[in-house]
Amino acid sequence: MRKMLAAVSRVxxxxxxxxxxxxxxxxxxxxxxxxxxxxxCDLHRLEEGPPVTTVLTREDGLKYYRMMQTVRRMELKADQxxxxxxxxxxxxxxxxxxxxxxxxxxGINPTDHLITAYRAHGFTFTRGLSVRAILAELTGRRGxxxxxxxxxxxxxxxxxxxxxxxxxxxxxxxxxxxxAALWKLPCIFICENNRYGMGTSVERAAASTDYYKRGDxxxxxxxxxxxxxxxxxxxxxxxxYCRSGKGPILMELQTxxxxxxxxxxxxVSYRTREEIQEVRSKSDPIMLLKDRMVNSNLASVEExxxxxxDVRKEIEDAAQFATADxxxxxxxxxxxxxxxxxxxxxxxxxxxxxxxxIS
Amino acid sequence: xxxxxxxxxxxxxxxxLRAAGxxxxxxxxxxxxxPRGFLQPASADGDAAQRRQVAxxxxxxxxxxxxxxxxxxxxxxxxxxxxxxxxxxxxxxxxIFGEDVAFGGVFRCTVGLRDxxxxxxxxxTPLCEQGIVGFGIGIAVTGATAIAEIQFADYIxxxxxxxxxxxxxxxxxxxxxxxxxxxxxxxxxxxVGHGALYHSQSPEAFFAHCPGIKVVIPRSPFQAxxxxxxxxxxxxxxxxxxxxILYRAAVEQVPIEPYNIPLxxxxxxxxxxxxxxxxWGTQVxxxxxxxxxxxxxxGVSCEVIDLRTIIPWxxxxxCKEECFLNLEAPISxxxxxxxxxxxxxxxxxxxxxxxxxxxxxxxxxx
Numbered sequence: 001m002r003k004m005l006a007a008v009s010r011v012x013x014x015x016x017x018x019x020x021x022x023x024x025x026x027x028x029x030x031x032x033x034x035x036x037x038x039x040x041c042d043l044h045r046l047e048e049g050p051p052v053t054t055v056l057t058r059e060d061g062l063k064y065y066r067m068m069q070t071v072r073r074m075e076l077k078a079d080q081x082x083x084x085x086x087x088x089x090x091x092x093x094x095x096x097x098x099x100x101x102x103x104x105x106x107g108i109n110p111t112d113h114l115i116t117a118y119r120a121h122g123f124t125f126t127r128g129l130s131v132r133a134i135l136a137e138l139t140g141r142r143g144x145x146x147x148x149x150x151x152x153x154x155x156x157x158x159x160x161x162x163x164x165x166x167x168x169x170x171x172x173x174x175x176x177x178x179x180a181a182l183w184k185l186p187c188i189f190i191c192e193n194n195r196y197g198m199g200t201s202v203e204r205a206a207a208s209t210d211y212y213k214r215g216d217x218x219x220x221x222x223x224x225x226x227x228x229x230x231x232x233x234x235x236x237x238x239x240x241y242c243r244s245g246k247g248p249i250l251m252e253l254q255t256x257x258x259x260x261x262x263x264x265x266x267x268v269s270y271r272t273r274e275e276i277q278e279v280r281s282k283s284d285p286i287m288l289l290k291d292r293m294v295n296s297n298l299a300s301v302e303e304x305x306x307x308x309x310d311v312r313k314e315i316e317d318a319a320q321f322a323t324a325d326x327x328x329x330x331x332x333x334x335x336x337x338x339x340x341x342x343x344x345x346x347x348x349x350x351x352x353x354x355x356x357x358i359s
Numbered sequence: 360x361x362x363x364x365x366x367x368x369x370x371x372x373x374x375x376l377r378a379a380g381x382x383x384x385x386x387x388x389x390x391x392x393x394p395r396g397f398l399q400p401a402s403a404d405g406d407a408a409q410r411r412q413v414a415x416x417x418x419x420x421x422x423x424x425x426x427x428x429x430x431x432x433x434x435x436x437x438x439x440x441x442x443x444x445x446x447x448x449x450x451x452x453x454x455i456f457g458e459d460v461a462f463g464g465v466f467r468c469t470v471g472l473r474d475x476x477x478x479x480x481x482x483x484t485p486l487c488e489q490g491i492v493g494f495g496i497g498i499a500v501t502g503a504t505a506i507a508e509i510q511f512a513d514y515i516x517x518x519x520x521x522x523x524x525x526x527x528x529x530x531x532x533x534x535x536x537x538x539x540x541x542x543x544x545x546x547x548x549x550x551v552g553h554g555a556l557y558h559s560q561s562p563e564a565f566f567a568h569c570p571g572i573k574v575v576i577p578r579s580p581f582q583a584x585x586x587x588x589x590x591x592x593x594x595x596x597x598x599x600x601x602x603x604i605l606y607r608a609a610v611e612q613v614p615i616e617p618y619n620i621p622l623x624x625x626x627x628x629x630x631x632x633x634x635x636x637x638x639w640g641t642q643v644x645x646x647x648x649x650x651x652x653x654x655x656x657x658g659v660s661c662e663v664i665d666l667r668t669i670i671p672w673x674x675x676x677x678c679k680e681e682c683f684l685n686l687e688a689p690i691s692x693x694x695x696x697x698x699x700x701x702x703x704x705x706x707x708x709x710x711x712x713x714x715x716x717x718x719x720x721x722x723x724x725x
Contacts, residue, residue, distance in 0.1 A: 113501075147534040154532040161500060161537060166524045175490035182485065336535045337570045339594035344671065346570070359535060 033057040034296035038230040042222035044213045044250075049221055050237035054229050058298045064106065064228055065293065066307050068098040068286050071122045073315045074131050075259075078121065078138055082263045086323055087138045090165070091152045094122045096258040099228040099285035100192050101126045106228070107235025115161040118153040119192070119257075127160035131315060135322035143321060148328040177215050177248070186242035188235075189215065191252045192225065198261045199270045212252035225253030226283040229292075256283070335359065414552065414604065415711040416644040420611040421581055427614035436606040438580035438613045439468040439545070442587040443506065445617035447476045450504050452541075453591070455481045457491060457508025465510060466547055466606050492518035492544060496526050499539035499596070506591060509546040512600055513560040518544075526596040527571030540594035545587070548576065548600035549641055550709060555702035561640070563669045566598060573597040573622055574669040578643040580611045585620030586667065593622060602640045625673035631662035634719060637677055639666040642710070649715045659723055688725035691718050 033055050041049045075095040081087045094101070101122035108114075116123050124134050129145050137144030138152055145155050153165035173189075180187045191211045195202055202209045212220035219241075223234040231253060238249045256279045260267025267276070293299045334346040334355030343358040423430055433441060447453045455469055461483045463470035473481040484491050488509055495507040509515045515522075522544070530538035550559045566574050573595055577583035583601060590597035628643070629650060636646040643665045650661035664677060693710040701708050 145534075146532065146536070149534055150532050156533040156536045162533065164525075166520070172489055172493065175485070175487040176493070178485055178487070179490055179494060336530045338573075338671070339530065339538065339540050359530065 028300060030058055030299060031297045034292075034298055036229055036292060036296075038227060038233060039224045041224075041230070041234055042212065043219075044210075044215075044221070045217075045219035046221065050223075050230075050233040054233050056229060056292070056298065058293075060106070061289065061293045061298050062303075062307070064102050065286070065289055065299075065304060066311065067102045067105075067126060068228065068289065069308060069311045070131060070314070071095070071098045071101065071125055072286060073311050074125065074134065074318075075121060077315050077319050078135065079259065079263070081135070081139065081319060081322070087152075088140070089151050090118070091138065091263040092119045092121075092261065093259040093263070094119045094257060096279070096285075097192060097194060097225070097255045098122060099231050099289075100225050100253050100255050103225075103228040103231025104190070104235050106232040108239055111159060112239070113159045113161065116163065117167045118163070118165055120153065120155055120163040124155040124157060124160065124163065127157045129155065129157045129160075131318040132321050135315075135318045136325050139322045139325070140327060141322060141325035142328050143325040147332065149332065177218055180248040181215075181218050184245065184247035186245070187248040188238045188242060189218070189248060189250045191250070192255055193252050194255050194257045196257075196261070196270065199265065201270065210252075212250055215248070215250040218248050218250050220250035220252065222252045222254065225255030226279075226285045226288065228285055228289055331356065414608065415706075415709045416641055417648060418579070418605065418609045419644050419647050420609070421579060423612035424581060424614060427618040428616045430612040430614050432610060433580050433584075433613040434605075434607050434610045435577075435580045435583055435601065436466050436468045438584040438611075439587060439601060440470060440472070441613065441615065442584040442591075442617070443469060443472060444475070445588065446504070446506065446591050447472065447480060449617065450591075452502060453480070453504040453506060454498070455506045455508070456484050456495070457545075458484060458486055458510045460508055464508065466601075466603060468545075468601075468606075469508075488514050488517040489521055492521040492526070495542050495544065496521060496529070496539045496596075499542035500529065500537055502541070504541045504591060505539075505543070507542065507544045509544060511558050511560075511603075512546040512548040512562050513557040515544075515546060515562055515598075519565070522566070522572060522596070522598070523569050527569050529571075529596075531571060538594070539596050541591075542596040543587075543590045543593075543599060544597070545599045545601060547603035547606070549602045549604060550700070550705065551604045552705065554603075554700070555705075556699050559700040559705070561600070563598075563600060563639075567670050569670070571595070573671065574600070575622060575667060576600045576602070576640040576669060577667070578602070578640055578665050579605070579609050580613045582620060582665075582667070584613055585618050586622070588617050589619045589622050592619070597622075600640070604641055620667075623668045623671050623673055625667055625676040626665045627662060627676065628665055629661065629663040631660040633660045634722060635662045635664060635677070636715075636719075637664045637666055639669065645710070645712050646715060648712045649719060652712065652716050653719055657720065657723060659719070661719075688722040691722060693718050 035053055035055050037053050040052050043049045072095050075093040078087060078091060079093060082091050097119070105126035110128070114123060114127060121134055124145070125131065132143065133145040134155060137146055137148065137150060137155055140148045140151060142148055144150070145157065150163065153163055155163040177189070179185070193202065193211055197205050208214060210222070212222040221234055221238065224230040234251060238251050241249050258276055258280065290304055293304070294301055334357040336359045337346060337357045338344070339359045340357060343356050346355040346357045348354055443455060447455070455472060459465055460469045461473050461478070461481060469481060484494065491507050491509065495505040499505040509518065526539050526542060530540070549561050563574050563576065566572060573590070573593065575586050575590055575597060577586045587599050590599045628647065631650070634653070636650060638646045647663055650663050653659040653661050666672060666677070693715045695708050695710060698708070
């Protein structure tokens, strides 16, 4: 008996000693795709909405997971750098809202145009800029996407018009709704409803919190913004609506941000830690995608962990670069004010200080 | 409305002058409009009967330009139409939009353009200045040449945020990745005799401290067409203010073909050696008259400069560096009072040629 037990244990320990989980991965058969049910969207002035089931392929799933994880880690790294005073100024983080930016990108083409407000790091990444360029812009260095002059709120890329620090008050939105509807412009208006406007909860700020209905004559959808597949399907639906020439449409993404409004806002003076914790444990977008993929055999836990490790490394490298890259030279203070040829002189703080402005 | 003369004329003095005039004067003021000046003889009762608007300036046309080809007699609004016509013909991405531009505009600056170029290129917007400029910025960023009209300069303030915070800073904040340089905003500007608070304003000063935009004001049809074409072709967002009182009053020979007058270059209309008078828009004609009055009555030689571009302005033409040490009298400004632009008091508010002449006299005697 003991001999048999010893033999069995030898075999078992031999199996356990097999090198790297790569071998395990290769030997598993993953499903190619899986069908998931998603929440039905609330509709305004629409007969039918996006589908309630969707197919996620393994490839897409891994891609979305990686992108969301990158955005999450990038935001957390930005938080860290800010607390170390390497990033200064304004910094509005979007961790918790990853499903919005990644899901949106999944539903549109790279040739479509996107413009957003100040919580823009996630969109900057999904629109194609590297984490290096983003972090370097946050730290205000030459390698940044706006050469270090724009900072957190002014990042731009091809077909991505920012990143805007100044944002429209309600009046401007309604003017835009009117013009878009009047001229049937193919425009999706998106409200990332994270339940708070800075420090004011939506119940205290809005006479009607059904933002997807606020377009009035513009049809709208209310979407679960923590579920990336829901966001993707809704975006596809909205994009198809616009492309068919029917005019503008509104999308309200119900989402949540874990951080405060900006780095100077602790985020707990107007909401409870329990609330944040609850959202994190029940509706975290990355966790939801991971659970779905693992449970339907689209990926394994180890594989996803590997992606995590890889992403962490990428972010670490980017942070290194962002910290080490030199700042733009002082001469650039005057650049690009005007497009001017030949360069002209910009008045400085007193009459003997002059900057050259080239463009 | 500024010119270099003293702002020392007080409201009190004006009231005394007014009371000293005959009763006929006062009745004439109330009924008909602007007097040519306070020193007009009361026997001009023929004017009272006619009740015509009499302006505070006399438009002085420039000689016919010969270097740009065939010319045609045009007033200011026709010169603007001609410039817009040239732009839409040359540049297939050019579009004109604003309130009521489709039928020709409230000042007829866009007459005929919609018929000629189609409703996709000349179209009306809803009543939303902020939306007009915001929309203009958007299409300029995508590469179209956007020519926006704000119906009166007085209405530009809802769009102030868009102009100052968005348009002016677009290139700078994106590190030259994007820009809205192909945006031009045109707007009727300045006093017109009966405009009162909201149809007479000259808001260029509010924009004069905003790096990133250019503000241009012409004095005549010939200047207007050349400067407007330069603004449209300039790769920076420009605001072009058109003195509305000159729309019909200013008539000149203007070339039919497109031509450019450079921005940020002031024009020395008349050279002089004793006093420099600087103005822009309608006021240039006032100071031209002041210059000839000064020459006749005081034997003073005035240099008359039309600034043309308010920002970035031509510092070198107006004053050489460190000129302060060489001035023999302090610089003066003659402008409207620190009140909102009045309705019934407009004749007293305008910095007319007498106020400017008075300031000039004080400077000479300093």
